[in-house]
Amino acid sequence: xxxxxxxxxxxxxxxxxxxxxxxxxxxxxxxxxxxxxxxxxxxxxxxxxxxxxxxxxxxxxxxxxxxxxxxxxxxxxxxxxxxxxxxxxxxxxxxxxxxxxxxxxxxxxxxxxxxxxxxxxxxxxxxxxxxxxxxxxxxxxxxxxxxxxxxxxxxxxxxxxxxxxxxxxxxxxxxxxxxxxxxxxxxxxxxxxxxxxxxxxxxxxxxxxxxxxxxxxxxxxxxxxxxxxxxxxxxxxxxxxxxxxxxxxxxxxxxxxxxxxxxxxxxxxxxxxxxxxxx
Amino acid sequence: xxxxxxxxxxxxxxxxxxxxxxxxxxxxxxxxxxxxxxxxxxxxxxxxxxxxxxxxxxxxxxxxxxxxxxxxxxxxxxxxxxxxxxxxxxxxxxxxxxxxxxxxxxxxxxxxxxxxxxxxxxxxxxxxxxxxxxxxxxxxxxxxxxxxxxxxxxxxxxxxxxxxxxxxxxxxxxxxxxxxxxxxxxxxxxxxxxxxxxxxxxxxxxxxxxxxxxxxxxxxxxxxxxxxxxxxxxxxxxxxxxxxxxxxxxxxxxxxxxxx
Amino acid sequence: xxxxxxxxxxxxxxxxxxxxxxxxxxxxxxxxxxxxxxxxxxxxxxxxxxxxxxxxxxxxxxxxxxxxxxxxxxxxxxxxxxxxxxxxxxxxxxxxxxxxxxxxxxxxxxxxxxxxxxxxxxxxxxxxxxxxxxxxxxxxxxxxxxxxxxxxxxxxxxxxxxxxxxxxxxxxxxxxxxxxxxxxxxxxxxxxxxxxxxxxxxxxxxxxxxxxxxxxxxxxxxxxxxxx
Numbered sequence: 001x002x003x004x005x006x007x008x009x010x011x012x013x014x015x016x017x018x019x020x021x022x023x024x025x026x027x028x029x030x031x032x033x034x035x036x037x038x039x040x041x042x043x044x045x046x047x048x049x050x051x052x053x054x055x056x057x058x059x060x061x062x063x064x065x066x067x068x069x070x071x072x073x074x075x076x077x078x079x080x081x082x083x084x085x086x087x088x089x090x091x092x093x094x095x096x097x098x099x100x101x102x103x104x105x106x107x108x109x110x111x112x113x114x115x116x117x118x119x120x121x122x123x124x125x126x127x128x129x130x131x132x133x134x135x136x137x138x139x140x141x142x143x144x145x146x147x148x149x150x151x152x153x154x155x156x157x158x159x160x161x162x163x164x165x166x167x168x169x170x171x172x173x174x175x176x177x178x179x180x181x182x183x184x185x186x187x188x189x190x191x192x193x194x195x196x197x198x199x200x201x202x203x204x205x206x207x208x209x210x211x212x213x214x215x216x217x218x219x220x221x222x223x224x225x226x227x228x229x230x231x232x233x234x235x236x237x238x239x240x241x242x243x244x245x246x247x248x249x250x251x252x253x254x255x256x257x258x259x260x261x262x263x264x265x266x267x268x269x270x271x272x273x274x275x276x277x278x279x
Numbered sequence: 280x281x282x283x284x285x286x287x288x289x290x291x292x293x294x295x296x297x298x299x300x301x302x303x304x305x306x307x308x309x310x311x312x313x314x315x316x317x318x319x320x321x322x323x324x325x326x327x328x329x330x331x332x333x334x335x336x337x338x339x340x341x342x343x344x345x346x347x348x349x350x351x352x353x354x355x356x357x358x359x360x361x362x363x364x365x366x367x368x369x370x371x372x373x374x375x376x377x378x379x380x381x382x383x384x385x386x387x388x389x390x391x392x393x394x395x396x397x398x399x400x401x402x403x404x405x406x407x408x409x410x411x412x413x414x415x416x417x418x419x420x421x422x423x424x425x426x427x428x429x430x431x432x433x434x435x436x437x438x439x440x441x442x443x444x445x446x447x448x449x450x451x452x453x454x455x456x457x458x459x460x461x462x463x464x465x466x467x468x469x470x471x472x473x474x475x476x477x478x479x480x481x482x483x484x485x486x487x488x489x490x491x492x493x494x495x496x497x498x499x500x501x502x503x504x505x506x507x508x509x510x511x512x513x514x515x516x517x518x519x520x521x522x523x524x525x526x527x528x529x530x531x532x533x534x535x536x537x538x539x
Numbered sequence: 540x541x542x543x544x545x546x547x548x549x550x551x552x553x554x555x556x557x558x559x560x561x562x563x564x565x566x567x568x569x570x571x572x573x574x575x576x577x578x579x580x581x582x583x584x585x586x587x588x589x590x591x592x593x594x595x596x597x598x599x600x601x602x603x604x605x606x607x608x609x610x611x612x613x614x615x616x617x618x619x620x621x622x623x624x625x626x627x628x629x630x631x632x633x634x635x636x637x638x639x640x641x642x643x644x645x646x647x648x649x650x651x652x653x654x655x656x657x658x659x660x661x662x663x664x665x666x667x668x669x670x671x672x673x674x675x676x677x678x679x680x681x682x683x684x685x686x687x688x689x690x691x692x693x694x695x696x697x698x699x700x701x702x703x704x705x706x707x708x709x710x711x712x713x714x715x716x717x718x719x720x721x722x723x724x725x726x727x728x729x730x731x732x733x734x735x736x737x738x739x740x741x742x743x744x745x746x747x748x749x750x751x752x753x754x755x756x757x758x759x760x761x762x763x764x765x766x767x
Contacts (some may be wrong), residue, residue, distance in 0.1 A: 058628040100713045108615075113624050190726065215727060215732045221724075329669075371663060375666065377682050379766045389672060392677050431767075448670075
């Protein structure tokens, strides 16, 4: 990520040579260390005020059933979407959902085009090091996807060594196959990984179990695929800008809504109650 | 009285001196031929008269009015030059007709644009346009192109194109009509029709400056001939004298090399 | 096959929405880049050196870097570095940022085409106008412009058709154009998940639209064939 910003900066400096050369140079050296005097600065711990000031919480999502999706009409629903709406309400602000490119989630956060990522996001080391994350609220696992007709051969981790994998770049699945020293190709999205298997360009894929349940097997678009063993257990969390005080506010909100049962009630509505973590 | 007077015109391009102290004058109703080998400065002189080049030194007067004086910056303003150009018409070697317009529209266009700047244009628009059109049609008829007026330039032969270009220049009723090698881009069999038109103009006492390589034509049509070499006027006088009894050795050499 | 027929109406609805966004970006880019390109072309042909160097510098930067990077910089740079997310996170802001990037990018390509077109008109045309007492603007609008248009139609057609396809790059800043809409069905959207065919089906939209464009541009080219 740092490398990205450096490249962006360099290019942008060239681009804005005369116009914003001065301000660019100032910000460049002082961006991380700037003080709380600037009310629009997120690293001062005033993120809550910033969000309340503009009156809305912008939630970065992708279309991901059952967490964030549209059923009929224009409204975003799902376990994550409903919880996000309730959280925004508790802050007294409006919830605005924005579809983002998953690869750019950290840039979107830091660039303040969104205020949080709330989309069944696995708490990987990449995520926790670049975002201020809430407590885990949901369990998940990474599972291996193979064509149904050969599924019998690949029911445990040791049997996977002769397969080539497709995994989403930067995902927990990628981390898992890397740790097992398996041969893999990184693709843009979990859905692309499935397509690789369906098209035969890769032998197998590793994706979220929640997603696998929704997307493969009978009655889905990938009826010929199935999932076998789980590679590692993991947890979902919500990501805010680094240093944001909203993460703590959300933890408090999770705790109280778990206590009064509203969180589980919401989870039951979308069939994920078994995965919810006690707060 | 001379209608055109040019005095001490000098013009240099980055390395070469194209015109070296050129002076001449032209009487109203007369035709002046400028002859000389390629690169002798004939075309540059013509372009200076039409303000396509700005002389470095010298004065140009038309009807005793100073149009250009290198010493006087006020005569070099773009806005002033535009009106002064109208004293001159220029017929190019390569015609430079506007390809997207018909022959008739080529002749009318400049007049229309000028008329649209008149104060009473809006009130008399139809009347003025009718007048311009009628004049343009009669000019084309004079050029023998009545049946070609709705053709586009690419549908015309080179000779026809050049005659349209002459009509176009005449449409603005210039005091002095300049020709820059008007037949050099034409096939030999087409030069005759263009020369014939210019000859007729001379018979009508049109004041003209003709840069040409057609020596016989220059001798027959011109009232006055200038021979240029290396940016200077070597010899000038009436055609019989210059062509038959040249005083200068360089003129003799040049004339011996060209066929008349 | 039966399943595809079942999904078809839902998919087509979603693709239409995406394609509308594609078309919007396409037309906004053209409307902005046509005049801006002319300004840059005149800038780079200016006799005032600093202006011509500046114009050429901008053209070099824009043509020398991928449009995708330009999109990322224009959208994220204000928030990331200047701490002022001027575009906002909403759909309108993303569209605006994409429009600015595309207009700037295409204006630079257009400017070079214009420049070739203007410089391709023989200098004798301008001189003929001058000796006929026309002003510079009369010469440009009455004489040079149409000849220039005739010259630039074929290379312009190429760029315009490329632009239709380039709009898909805008999904890097999450502008939901037709490819985005098609891809959404792979992961799951509108109750359909794991469907690959909608993504490939988007090609039909591009083909039809580009077919219409090719026809119109060809007609324009023939229309200008009356002179040479």
